[in-house]
Structures are given as C-alpha cells and as structure tokens.
Amino acid sequence: MTLATAPPRDRAPSPAPRRRRAGARTFVGVGTVAVVGYLVLVPLAYLVWGALSDERGITFAGFRRAYADSQLGGVVGDTALYVAGSTLVAVACGTLMAYAHVRTDAPFRRLFFLSSIIPLALPSVAYVPAWIFLASPDIGLLNRMSDAVLGVTPFNVYGVGGMMFVQGIHSTPLVFLLMSAAFRSTDASLEESAQTCGLGRAVILRRITLPLVRPALAAATLIVAVQSLESFEVPAMLGLHDGVYVLISKIYFLMQQYPIDYQATGALSLGLLAVATVGVVLSRRISRGAAQTVTGKAFRPRRIRLGRMRGAVGALTLAYFAVAVLAPVAILVYASLLKTYRTPSLSTAGFTLDNFSAVLSSGTTLTAVRNSTVLGLGAAVVVMALSAFTGWIVVRSRSRAATAVDALAFTPLVIPGLVLGLGLAFVYLRSPIPVYGTLWILLIAYVTRFLPYGVRYANTAMQQVSAELEDSAVVFGASWWTTMRRILLPLARPGLIAGGLYIVVVSFRELSSSILLYSPGTEVIGVRVFEQYQEGSLTSVAAMGVLLCAFLGVLVTALVAVAGRLGVDLD
Template sequence: MALQPRTLVAVAITLVVGYLAMVPLGYLLYTTFTEGSSFSLGGFERAYGNSRIGELVGNSLWFAVGSAALSLSVGTALAYFNVRTNVPFKGLFFAASIIPLIIPGILYTIAWIFLASPEIGLINSTLEPIFGPGTFNIFTVWGMIWVEGLHLSPIAFLFMVAAFRSTDPSLEESSLMSGATRVQTFRRVTIPLVKPALLAATLIMFVRSLESFEVPALLGLQNGTYVFTSRIYEVLRTFPTDFAGAGALAVGLLLVAALGIYLSNILGGKHGGTITGKGFRPNPIDLGKWRPVVGVGIVLYFTVTVLLPLIVLLYTALLPYYRSPSVDAFQSMSFDNFVKVFEIPSIPTALQNSLVLGAGSATIVMALTAIAAWVVIRSGIPGRQLLDHIAFAPLVIPGLVLGVAISFVYLRSPIPIYGTIFILLIAYCTRYLPYGMRYAATGMQTISAELEESAQVSGASWWHVFRRVLLPLIAPALVAGWIYIFVVSFRELSSSILLYTPGNEVLSISIFELYSNARFGELSALGVVMVLVLAVMVSIAYKVGASVGLKQD
C-alpha cells in the first residue's frame, strides 16, 4: 500500500505544502522567542513596553473596525438594492465590483492622495474658494478608513449578493403584506435572514483591514499614525534591525488575525435555514418615487469608487508635472510620461518580474492544490485532513508578517535564494496556497466519484484517471483559481516590500519607490499601464476559462 504511486504522491504533496506553510511560521516563532541561542521575551518587552503601544493598538483596531463598518454598510446596501429591488443601472454593479479588484491597493491609495491631500488634492483645490484650504485631509485615521473601506466595499458587495440570492424572499413579502414598512422589514426580517453571512463578512473585512499595509504606510506614516503593519515595517527598516521586536509585533498581529479567521469560519458555517428544495424568484420591490434617488446614489458610488481614482491617475499621467486642472494644464498634456517610465532601467524588469511571478505562482499553487484537493477529498488515506489544515494555515498570516517570516528563514538558510526573485515566488505561493486550495477543493467536490471508479475498473492507473478524467472536469475551477492568484500576485506589495532587492523589483515596489521620490507623472503612467495589463490578462483568462468550461458540457 505504501508503495502505491498515489500514496507516494500524497506524501510528497504533504511535505511540499507543509514546508511552504509551516516552516516560515516556525522560524518566525523561533526568532521572536530567542536571542542568541536562549529563550527570551526581550522582543516583547521592547515591542510592547513602548509608551505609545496603546496608541498603536487603538489605531489598529479603530482603523480595522471603521474600514469593516464602512465596507459592510456600503456593500450590504448595494447588494440589497441589486437583488431585491428594481434599482436602475444594474449594469454598473458588475463594473463597480470588478474594476476596484483589479486596481492595486497602492494605486488606489495614491489616487486618493491626488484627490484629497490637503496640499495637492484636486477635490480640495476645487472646494477651496467655498470652504477654504484643506477641506479634506486624507492623512488621518478617518482618511485611512475612507480609502480602505471603499476599496473593500466591492468584496463585501459580492459576499452579500450571494447571501441575499440564497435566502427565500417570501418571508419579506409576508412581512410587507402584514403591514410592516420596508424599513421595518429590512431591520426585522432581511437582516436576521443574512445575519450569519453578515457577521462572517464583518470579520473577514476586519481581518483584511487589520493586515492592510498600503493604506497605513502611505497615509498614516505621513503624520506619525502607526498601526501594526506600518510599525513592523519601520522596525525592520531601522538599523540596527530588531528582529525579535518585529517578530513580537508580528506575532501579536498574527494572533488577532487568526482569532478573526477562526470566528469567521465558525459564523460562516452557520446558515439561516431559508434555502429549501423549492425554487424561488423574488419579486423586485418597486422603489417608486425613490427609484431615481437610489439611481443617483448608485451613479455617485460608481463615480467615487471607480471613475475618480482612474481619471485622476490618467490625468496625472498626461501632465509634465502635477497641478490643478486649468486650460494651461490641458494644453500641456502629452504621452511623455509613458515613454519616460519605460526609460527607467528597473521598470521593464519589474514588469517582466510581475508577469513571471504572477503566472508562476498561480501555476504552481493550482498544480499543488489540484493534487492536494484529491488527497483530502478522494484518496481515503488516513490522516488526510491534516493536509487540509496545513494548506489553510497561511490564511491567518498577514502578508507583511509572512514577509517577515520568510526573510527569517532564508537569512539563515544555506539555500542561496535570499535577494533573488525566487524568494518572492516562494512568498506568493505560500500566501495564496489557501485560496488555490479552496478553488480546487470546490471543483473536486462537484465531481462524482463514480467517474473515477469506472475508469479504474476499466484498468486505468491513478495517474491516467487523474489526468484524463478529473483534471478536465475541474478545469473551470482551476482556471478561476489561476485568474484570482495571478491578479493578486501581480499587484502584491506587503510581502514583497521586505523581500525584494535592487534588480528584483516588481511593479508594486516600483510604484512605491516612484511615490517616495515624488515622481507622480511616471508613477501614474506606470499605474495606468499596470491596470490595463491586469484588465487584458483577466479578460484573456476568463475567455480561456469560458472555452474550457464549454468543452466540458
């Protein structure tokens, strides 16, 4: 039994996944709790003995709670209008939910700096004649909450759309027929129906905000507002580097994120019990006189969330230097920045690295998780659930913490990959392993075991069954996972910022450096190119996925 090919494959996959997921975490804990060769809590004393630690924890929690509340409020309202009412402009919902996912977090944050900075913000310059200078200040905790909440709201929208579509609307219709107002029905019937999904989404948004790096780094550090991620970054960029202190902060952030993920899994596993064997089609609620008002709100949301950030990036990319709109500004527009940005020696290399790392990590992760999903769901091997738990372990590790952990591993490792592109590839594969596992496992669960059994009875080996039967059937799920991992790897910053070296930059690092050097024109041009590349790659991948899916019908 132990010599069967499928058993050997299962053992090999478990070892590879275990190495990727558990070794960095082990090194992080070892470095945090040792100084020299002995056990020590000195890192915790230095990290949490600081007089400003209370402010740091407070900022972190306030930022995460505020961002989660804003994203859930907006996302839930939009999802309700989209699923339950006759709201106009429903075509905008798709664009408003997909486009922000393509825009990298660092670009989205910089776009809002161009819009709402008290010194250079276009919104402030427009409102200055009426309200005076500096009407809005994006460099505050409130500004951080605004940007992070808006960027997460499409994810909350997609999450809650699924929840509203899976609940039977007859209970709401009964409430309305009994004389309850729409507000009362929404508060007393609709919200309780989707409460498990809403609570789970709240915790997910909280954890996503807690581990955010781009927004705190670009907005908070401007005025000394620290959260966990920005403080870890500062500690690791200070000489001499306090690895144990950074590790202690990382462990604190890790524990809070792990608790949030644990609670979200518990709540996400509960269901309201309104899905039955009967099909149902909700009758859209007629908004009546409020329909134009809600329609204006939808257009305003799309404008603020999608159009303004993209327009300000394109506007800045076409100017020789950043300035407020005027006749002279529009007359000076050209494509010079698009030429200049590719004359920077590191940019073509960064673009190539991002493409290679995005495609490489997506391919490796989906190849590993396709087999790992088979081991967990199909193999019947004792202890196979352990592989499932190991594969999901990186889900609780924030990106910046993962970068810290992997740097600890390969600073001490005899394997000479620190300072090369391969360490970024390992980081991306580790970070997105849980997402690949979810896509692959979901696809595997939809396939009946009878197909495999029939092939095996006909004399096919395990490898032939896996390659010729299972892989074609789960190909749509694997392609969907590949698309997602490619997009998030292509725009990744939080893990990369601690692991890259000159010559091995990726596009997100190049944008961060251009912003640090106030080269706003080249930065915006590179950002526009980055968004276009992502949009083209996603469109191609979706077409490939659609063709693969059609071939299975």
C-alpha cells in the same frame, strides 16, 4: 446431453498493480502534505524561534522591548480605530448596494456591477495615489473645488480618517459580492408576508431581512476586518505621511531601522498573527451558519418597488459610482499625462506622454514588469499543480487527515503578507539554501500566500467531478496516475485554469510580502510603484498605475484566449 460449464470467474487484481496504485497514491499524498507543511509551518516556526531566542538561548527580551514601548498604546488604538472604521464603511456600503441590487427595482443596475468589479481590478498601489490627487490637503481636487465655492478645505486623505475611508471603499466590492449571494439565496416569503401584513420597509429590513442574512453579514464583517488589519499599502501611503502607525506599518518601520531588532519585530508579528487568527476562526465558524437561510423550495422573490424613493436611490448610486470608481480612475489618467501635477481644468495645455515614455524606457521598471510576469505565471502554475493534488486529498480521501490537510492549506489566509515575508527572511537568512536575494524566495512567498485561493478553486472543481468516473477507470485496470491524468484533471481543468488566472492577477497586486524580500534586480511592480511614491514622483506613480491596469487587462485577455483555444470555457 451437454454439461453446462461454469462461467470463468473474474480474476482478482494481482497484488502488484494494486501495490503500484497504492504506492503512487501514497507517494503523491505524502509528498503534497510534506510540501504544504514545509511552505506553511517552517516560516511560522522560524518566526516564533526568532522572536524567542538569541545567542544566549530562549529569552522574552524581544517581547519586553516590543510591548513595553510607550508608543505601542497609541499604535494599538489607531489600529483598532482604523480596522473598525474601514470595516464599518465597507459593510454599510456593500450591504446597502447588495440589497438595492438584488431586492429592489433600483435604477442604473449596471453601475452596481461596474462598482464592484473595477475597484477589485485596481491595485491598491494605484488606487491610493488616486485618492491623494483627490483629497490631499495640498493638491487635492476636492479641496480646491470646496475652497473655490465655500472657502474651506475640509478633506484630508492622510491620517486615520483617510485610511478608514479609502480602505473601506476599496473593500466594499467584496462585501457587495458576498451579500448579493446571501440575498439571492434567501427565501423572501417572510418579507413578502410581513409586507402583506402592513409592516413598513424599514421594519422589515431591521426585523426580518438582516436577521436572515446575519451569518453572511457577520462573516463578511470579519473577513473585511482581517483584510484591513493586514493591509499594508493604505497605512504605508496614507498613515506614515502624518506619522500615524498601525501594527503592520510599525513592523515595517522597525525593519527599516539599523541594526534590525529581529526579536522585537518577530514579537509584534506574532501579536498581529494572533489577532488575525482569531478573526479568521470566528469568520469560518459564523459562516457555517449561512446555509441555514437557504430553503429547499424554488422561489423567485418579487422585487420591492421603491416608488418615489427610486429617484433618490438612483442619485445615491450615481454618487457612489462617481466617488468610488469614476473620480479615482479619471484623476489617475489625468495625472499620468502631466509632468508636474496641477489642479484639473478644461485646458489640455501641458499634457504630455513623457511619464509613459520614462516608465517604458526605465530599465528598473521593465525589470519589475518582467519579474512580476515570471512570478505571476510561475506562482499560478505551482499553486494550481499543488492545489490539484491537495484538492484530491481533501475531496476524495476518506481519512480524517484530509481535514487536517485542508486546514493546513488554508492557514496562510491567517498570515499577513508582511509577517510571512518576515518569517521567510528568518528561514533563508539562516539556511544554507541560497535563495535569499533572488526571485526564488519571492516565488516561495507567492506560492505560500496564494495557496489557499488555489485550493479553494481546486476543491470546487474536484467536487463537481463524480467519483464514479474514477471508480470505472479503476475497474478497467487504469492506474491511479492514469486516472488522475486522463480523467480527473481534464474534467477539473476549467476550475484549475480559473484559479490560475486569479493568482496571476493578485500576484501583480502583491506588495506586503515582497517589500521585505526583494533586492536590487528582483523588484516587482508593486515595489517599484511604492518606491516611486516614496521619491515623491506622483505623476510617475499615476502613469505606472494606468499602465499596470492596462497590462493586466491585456494579460488576462490573452490567457483567457489561450484557455479558449484549449477548449476551456471560463464563463
């Protein structure tokens, strides 16, 4: 008879490894929160302090000077009109395009995709000059054609009306993408039932379809409104020409005066920040209701047959593509081939590559391209590294503090770029850290401004990785850092790289925060294009716009190829 021996008990992990794992997690967590908090809260604190204080202490004199200005009423009125008009254009065009693309058998479906992608790829600093060539009262092609046929010149891209149209058309792709997702995820059985009962398409659209997507529609409206409120390029290029100011361009104008009234500019910036904050908060609250339109049953809605209306919808699609995409791109390429701009004709006489040669041989322009490349790649690396750890805290942490970290990381969405630049100027003009006037301050601005986008990509990537994999690694004795480095980050790599690519692209388009922080030798490509515009070199602006789009295409293609060699499929 043999005695059975009890199986050996598993040893509990020793306190030392457990403390090391907890110590690593704590160190990374606290460090991430500290860095995010510094990037986001310190500029805002300095902005508030700069608006409320002078050498005598706390004072509201800056607010009185800013808000007692007799011209402020007109500025606020023009701002409200500009934001409302551009939002209406974007929401109307984007929603109708999305409905036709998703729910109907509209022709030229490929053009819907191109109409949404190409304007997003065109930076505002290149898109706005294209509309100057098209609709300027003096040199606009559309006015010349209208004058030749009808004897009138009705188009004027300058002023509030032109600003509303250009900003609205440039924001339409965002609404199209958001509303396309909403229309796809909404069960169309109610619409099909209503059609079976004999209701007309217009009644179904008004009584059923739009109420179903109302949360997404309201969220898209508020997002576009906030973007219009903080947009700098359109008001600066099309408004200042006729002396039309909105809040963002008024702040820029005050910063160009000497001596600079930092208190008044800070006070106006806080007002703009407050309005943007209200818009973003409303947007996030309303967008939470968007999931209520999705059902748990599989469905595949039948496309509505347009019948005799199909030709009219096709014609409108072609017209929109011509106006929003084809005409701006074509006129930009045409103007870039001329030394001095003239009305387009079939003649190729006078075509030259001198603008391209001048741009490519300009030391300032090459420096701007180099700076933008360094800042774009640097911001992408820093933002995605910081976002990876922030995403881990938000997705994996069971602490209530995770919600606060998530909100803190998304706070820069509320801060207009020009206001962020002013806040950083307040910080580093008074700080012993010698970064003002260098590329470092621009890198800090880019990292802060694009952090919300990186966190969104990182959160999505982290959520797709099951926590069971990390738990299994811990059971086998892997440390937290080993688990993060060997399991979580490699599996989340496609999302992180995709976020980095997006940040590289938007970095090249950035102007609003850079315009207040650059100095000679630290210009970026957006600033360089804006300087050329202010000097009146429109054909050089066109050439730089064409080269910028081409350079971005090559850069993104190269980065995607590198990602492919690393085994990352970004599709």
